[in-house]
Amino acid sequence: MKKQLLTISLVGLSLLAAAQNKVTINAGDGKTIINKHIYGHFAEHLGRCIYDGFYVGENNKTIPNKNGVRLDVVDALKKMKIPNLRWPGGCFADTYHWKDGIGPKAKRPSIVNTWWGGVTENNSFGTHDFLNMCELLGTEPYLAGNVGSGTVQDLTEWVQYVNFEKNSPMSNLRQQNGRATPWNVKYWGVGNEAWGCGGNMKPEYYANIYRQYSTFMNPQVGKEKIFRIASGASSDDFNWTETLMKNIPVSMVEGVAMHHYSTFGWDPGVKGSATDFTEAQYFRTMQQALKMDEFIQKHSAIMDKYDPQKKVALVVDEWGAWYEVEPGTNPGFLYQQNTMRDAILAGATLNIFHKHAERVRMANLAQAINVLQAVILTKGEKLILTPTYHVLEMYNVHQDATLLPIDIKSDDYEVGKDKLPAVSASASRDKAGKVHVSLVNLNPNKPQEITVNLKGLTAKAVTGRILTSAKIQDHNTFENLTKIKPAVFNGAKLNGDELTVTLPAVSVVVLEM
Numbered sequence: 001m002k003k004q005l006l007t008i009s010l011v012g013l014s015l016l017a018a019a020q021n022k023v024t025i026n027a028g029d030g031k032t033i034i035n036k037h038i039y040g041h042f043a044e045h046l047g048r049c050i051y052d053g054f055y056v057g058e059n060n061k062t063i064p065n066k067n068g069v070r071l072d073v074v075d076a077l078k079k080m081k082i083p084n085l086r087w088p089g090g091c092f093a094d095t096y097h098w099k100d101g102i103g104p105k106a107k108r109p110s111i112v113n114t115w116w117g118g119v120t121e122n123n124s125f126g127t128h129d130f131l132n133m134c135e136l137l138g139t140e141p142y143l144a145g146n147v148g149s150g151t152v153q154d155l156t157e158w159v160q161y162v163n164f165e166k167n168s169p170m171s172n173l174r175q176q177n178g179r180a181t182p183w184n185v186k187y188w189g190v191g192n193e194a195w196g197c198g199g200n201m202k203p204e205y206y207a208n209i210y211r212q213y214s215t216f217m218n219p220q221v222g223k224e225k226i227f228r229i230a231s232g233a234s235s236d237d238f239n240w241t242e243t244l245m246k247n248i249p250v251s252m253v254e255g256v257a258m259h260h261y262s263t264f265g266w267d268p269g270v271k272g273s274a275t276d277f278t279e280a281q282y283f284r285t286m287q288q289a290l291k292m293d294e295f296i297q298k299h300s301a302i303m304d305k306y307d308p309q310k311k312v313a314l315v316v317d318e319w320g321a322w323y324e325v326e327p328g329t330n331p332g333f334l335y336q337q338n339t340m341r342d343a344i345l346a347g348a349t350l351n352i353f354h355k356h357a358e359r360v361r362m363a364n365l366a367q368a369i370n371v372l373q374a375v376i377l378t379k380g381e382k383l384i385l386t387p388t389y390h391v392l393e394m395y396n397v398h399q400d401a402t403l404l405p406i407d408i409k410s411d412d413y414e415v416g417k418d419k420l421p422a423v424s425a426s427a428s429r430d431k432a433g434k435v436h437v438s439l440v441n442l443n444p445n446k447p448q449e450i451t452v453n454l455k456g457l458t459a460k461a462v463t464g465r466i467l468t469s470a471k472i473q474d475h476n477t478f479e480n481l482t483k484i485k486p487a488v489f490n491g492a493k494l495n496g497d498e499l500t501v502t503l504p505a506v507s508v509v510v511l512e513m
């Protein structure tokens with residue numbers, strides 16, 4: 001009898017344990033739009049991102065291209081829906097003199113890429129190449145201006161060169177170089193990491209420099225206003241944001257940046273392999289990634305003090321995982337593989353951005369091709385769509401949709417004495433009325449049973465897509481390009497206003513109702 005009771009209570013306990021995860025979607029309360037620009041990307045003159053990644057040269061006869069830009073890359077990025085692309089850096093931006101990259105290619109000067117591998121940069125991919133490529137991709141360019149080693153005049157003239165329609169020295173030069181109409185570039189970075197590679201400035205000094213540079217950037221882009229982004233803090237440098245917000249009037253800045261990389265540190269050799277890692281290392285990467293939530297909250301709270309109407313956007317224009325480079329590759333090229341760990345990191349981070357959609361209105365994953373947490377890896381004619389690519393493609397249904405506030409009660413994922421929430425979730429309603437829910441299982445050892453309460457929503461049917469694999473280390477290779485790819489997900493059951501979902505271990509799911 002005693003044994004029976006014990007069995008019954010154990011069954012009861014395990015049922016309770018299985019019902020831990022509860023997500024409540026307040027479908028009637030949505031008011032904030034998830035700005036599509038948080039799905040932005042980043043292309044720096046770094047390693048094989050531009051050369052070999054986006055651009056293989058006009059004379060390349062083996063890889064199909066338009067004006068030297070790989071067409072397989074264009075197809076893939078269009079499918080993923082890339083809303084904006086940041087260029088030419090990064091650290092490179094503060095060494096970049098845009099006039100080196102215009103006019104006949106044979107006459108362009110070569111420079112040394114001092115930040116990234118000390119390689120020769122022949123400037124064959126410059127302003128026209130980038131902005132025309134953005135047109136091909138159907139994406140908005142985000143130009144990062146050189147403040148660290150440039151001049152106010154350089155930046156002012158770059159704005160005039162790409163944006164001014166009428167007669168002026170720079171628009172005339174643009175026309176001589178073959179482009180009649182302006183490109184109307186809205187997004188401009190005023191320096192990058194000014195606290196580090198962008199000039200090692202103190203925040204007070206940079207705030208003043210920002211005011212000076214931004215004063216001379218023509219505010220008009222066609223009928224719109226230019227969007228100027230101040231170089232922002234690294235991760236938890238709240239004093240940087242405080243100083244900028246205190247010293248730059250809200251009328252002079254449209255966005256303040258912030259960078260956060262998920263990494264184990266900046267000393268040589270400590271970052272660990274991108275593919276060969278332990279569960280403890282996976283857990284540490286997730287801890288670093290989830291700090292994004294706290295950092296955004298704290299930077300936003302500072303911004304709220306000076307800008308309670310939230311006119312200025314927080315722009316997370318560099319984020320992602322940073323590991324050791326792949327064995328045998330140039331350490332200055334930051335080429336790393338991309339596994340299910342990165343897919344889970346991407347899904348959870350995008351859910352965090354959604355949660356803060358009122359303030360976070362733009363973000364850029366670092367970087368698009370062959371660098372850091374890339375969505376595409378290339379080798380000659382071959383191209384890998386990474387697990388991160390698939391998450392961004394699956395999640396694109398959230399772009400410009402209305403955020404539906406959610407409450408999450410999650411099971412813990414424990415490693416040693418530390419724990420993280422096992423479930424990350426987000427929901428939105430698109431313009432056609434479809435509701436999408438993105439779910440991530442951070443616990444690689446256990447499926448998650450989730451009850452989703454749909455408050456204020458009458459759903460008729462649920463469908464889904466899943467990205468999953470047996471191990472967190474799994475990834476696509478040039479020998480097996482499609483080991484990891486999205487599949488149909490049948491693990492969600494609708495019962496009135498409640499969904500029950502079984503989220504497999506190592507998975508990212510997007511549901512549609």
Ligand code: AHR
Nearest residue numbers: 089090091092192193366
């Ligand atoms: O994305 C690589 C580098 O990381 C960027 O150039 C720089 O801004 C950051 O430190």
